[in-house]
Amino acid sequence: MTPAATSLLCVAALLATALVAVPFGRRARATPAIYGASLAATVVALAGALLHLVAGGTSEVVLPLGLPWLGAHFRLDALAAFFLVVVNFGGAAASLYGLGYGRHEEAPHRVLPFFPAFLGAMNLVVLADDAFSFLLCWEFMSLASWALVIAHHRATDNTRAGYIYLVMASFGTLALLLAFGLLAGPQGGYGFAAMRAAEHPPLVAALVLGLLILGAGSKAGLVPLHVWLPLAHPAAPSHVSALMSGVMTKVAIYGFVRVVFDLLSEPSWWSSMVVLALGGATAVLGILHALMERDLKRLLAYSTIENIGVVFVGLGLALAFRAEGMGWAAALALTAALFHVLNHSLFKSLLFFGAGAVLGATATRDMDRLGGLIHRMPRTSFAFLVGCAAISALPPLNGFASEWLAFQAILQSPQLSAWGLKIMVPAVGGLLALSAALAAACFVKAFGVTFLGRPRSDAAAAAHEVDRFSQAAMFILAGLCLAAGILPGFVIDAVAPVTQALVGDRMPRQTGVEWLSIVPIAEGRSSYNGLLVFLFITISASLAVVVIHRFASRALRRGPAWGCGFVEPSPMTQYSGVSFAQPIRRVFGTLAFRAREHVEMPPPGDMRPARLTVQMHDLVWDALYAPIAGAIGFAADRLNTLQFLTIRRYLSLVFLALVGLLLVLAIWP
Amino acid sequence: MDGLIFDIAHLFAGGLVLVSFMLLYQDRLYALLNIFALHAFVLALSVAWQALVQAAPHLYVTAAIALGFKAIVIPVALHRIIQRLGIHRQVETVVGMGPTMLAGMGLVALSMVVMLRVTPEADPLAREDLAFALSVVLLGLLMMVTRRNAVSQVIGFMSLENGLILAATGAKGMPLVVEISVAFSVLIAFIVIGIFLFRIRERFDTVDIGALDDFRGERK
């Protein structure tokens, strides 16, 4: 059986599970059965994809479905195999987590049928090899995830989140539809093979790129198309949030990479400037929004936007280098982007699982009502800490390895010939560095306020550790974050066939390098060894501990903390998430959010407390979406009268439309 | 040796750009004057170096004018004016420091791209000189549009003019007459603006040029 057929069989198993879940979803036993079946199917698909990625080659399957003259084409090549690994690994981890977490679900019949369907749809998007099945699967993926977003539709704001998500998803699909129409050309070659072979004039290439930024970018959460993401991702159950943030955004990136690097003939160099600028802006704005957030899951969703920005910076660099014929640098940049895709799927799933555990234990996502969970949930907090360190790009974890590669790619920019790019790329590098530093601040806040300090509410004080399945899912992900961080060479080598296929070059082989270092270009230029850094830190820390405990002192006494003379200060005197972010809001917020502080001081003699109010605006929403929504509302109001016409008038409208069309036909050259 | 000549010219011209940024960064009037004196001093050094390199003695005159008038006479005079007028010592900016600096960065990048793209064959020294000079001119303009205070606008204008002199000396072949006339025109402009300052002050009791807008009825 070919690898593509194996993957399709796994998808079929997932879809069958979804069908089974429809009638039996309310039963108590259904939860473990459905998640167990999803776990098995995704693990098999994961193994198949991994084997195929290592073995190389492509395999195709044509099913007699869909359009009669086209059929449904499915193809598994290196790029698809890499993304299948990401999708199915995230899917397997979410299923494992769901085995435990799903038991607390109040309305399992609203989640269980859609969960495997969502997984299957994401697999299918990656496998699709013609525009028709791609769009169909893409829309199926959107609808399945939409159903999961509004699973808890009685909670406030969730229906609004679902509505905005649906509008944005339809808009994205429309853009993709137009893009494929342009790619197929007048002959209507809707198979990807035909598109790959066709030559696209520069104008068409630019239009397709723009439409893809709209279509795939809106699904991935690129600024300014990100507004739905922080609403929709947190609204779903936590393991689905993990899938949406960690995996579905990656499928969107897959769509972008597939079209721009594979199907489209080379776009000109200036188009990479657009991608770079959007990526840089997305990274910084996303993480600034995350810093201002006090809802833990929304913070994570905004941080997803930041990571998407980082990935797009890598893709933009790869486009720029490819357009200038610097294959080795393009391979480096593309490897950095794909490595970051993998890393983000690992640590973002982990963090959403942790947030789900906190939500399950305390029934709140508001960080300013949490605190002190490290005592009550030691294992969850440890795994969450690993995730926070990884996403903050701290060595020796995996987030740093991919950002390091991105910085190395940026350092190749002086060899570009276009002056605009030459000067722009270091500036984008500055934005990348800024977003990495802000991410560290953001996750100090997320972990510090949620897990450290003293509990700020009774629910946080009475929290309990989560079940074994959830813990297992989190620890496997945390372990992989560490493994990918200290052995990045293996990941880079695994990605090599993808870059070979897309930009025609690959990074030097890493597994043969002495001590398992990674060397992007040449040893004299730069190298990094996560393994040794990890070992050195471990050894020197243990050395310090042993020496001090052996030869100095090991005495320890507990006492009250110094509270400036106040005894037993209330937990509300601790720094909250909002106050933690205040200095950063003052520095960046005045510009990025038009943040204004207003102190209301009661007159002397008045006993009311003084109040500080902070006003912030989402400038993108104010400038872009509010006018559009207003215009649509206005038009709807005007057109409302059309609903109350007499039959004669309706008939005359139809008649006029018919005559008008005929006139057009008559005048058309 | 050739490398050293280039390096030193490069150092002075780049230093001039840096001092332009320091002008943008300053938010106190006296410090602004001192930095402007530094600006003129660096310009004088740069021009003198060009005089040495190009063996053009008339450029020494230009350097001396820059040093004498701009680095000493004008700052001292402005210092006195500020004292006499008792102007509030903080510079009032229209936009914050961060955005201004970012805009300045953008302008420097823009002038590099423009100059380097249009002059690929030129002598590298003249090329980078022109790029720096354009940056200084643009930064001077930026300073004029982001400041409310008339004194800092005068300084912005004069730093812009310094940029023009830098361009002229780098271009090799600007006659002395033109330079001297440029220098004197600046001096005259300074005198006119100085008188203007007194007049604004007499009439409106402030040198915030926003007061003029109010008077014209533009701002309500």
Add this chain to the structure above:
Amino acid sequence: MALILDLLVQGGQMALVLALSPLLTGFVRKVKARLLRRRGPSMLQPYRDLLRLLRKEVVLADNASWLFRVTPYLIFAATWVAAALVPTFAIGLKFSWTADLIAIIALLGSARFFLALAGMDVGTSFGGIGSSREVMIATLAEPAMLLIVFTLALVAGSTQLSMVAVMMSQPEVGLRVSLGLALIGLIMVAIAENARIPVDNPTTHLELTMVHEAMVLEYSGRHLAMIEFAASLKLLLYISLIACVFAPWGIAAPDSAPLAYAIGTAAYLGKLALGGALLALFETSIAKMRVFRVPDFLGAALMLGLLGTLLLFVSRSL
């Protein structure tokens, strides 16, 4: 044999930075005191302080978690590893390729990440105020540092510190305004990162102005010793970094004779003394700034880094 020698040199460097860093701190304090016409404590006082702290018992707040106890060792280890990877008296050490300049910066970032978390662990407002200000400073200092690294790496064609040091001692680097900007920016970042005046005051205990001290307020005994030691190491690291990049003279080449190592060590000591004295001079001649002036200060460093990278394109080779 060669391997053993390599390992010896590498081990020597690790021991050297460990042994010298408290001395450097003591030296800076001594020079500062002298400049203020005080006599000041002995230069060996930091060693005595460390030994005393190590022998004392730890008083741990009731609410402190395991993270609070682990953090001092982690910070110490990360800073020590980073300091040992910056060339001091010799370049091309056995493990110098383990981490390039970007990774060294990121290692210091890891240390800061955990320190900021430890500040929030006990749940007092002091820790919170320190952590939130520290991360605010870091969000500007880190990108500024990376832009400076870009400038250096583009000049040297490498992010490996050994290669940068070699390139910088070549005549063809010449006088470049970018390098001057990078140097000024690096000094500003170093001042902010090491919590020195005018950004922060290492000797203050006034709530309104504390940043670094507020985070470590709850630490005592051996934990405090580890943190103080890490702070000394970080100061040494930054001075070594500036010396290695901007004054790479006298530094020993790989596989050279013992005499070269001796010269390298002597030159290194001289550079450290000079750097420490300049730092003390700078600190005594300037006043501490308000916390919300710091963003302007670091913003300027960020701009210098960016300007340095931009101006590279009009200099000779690029």
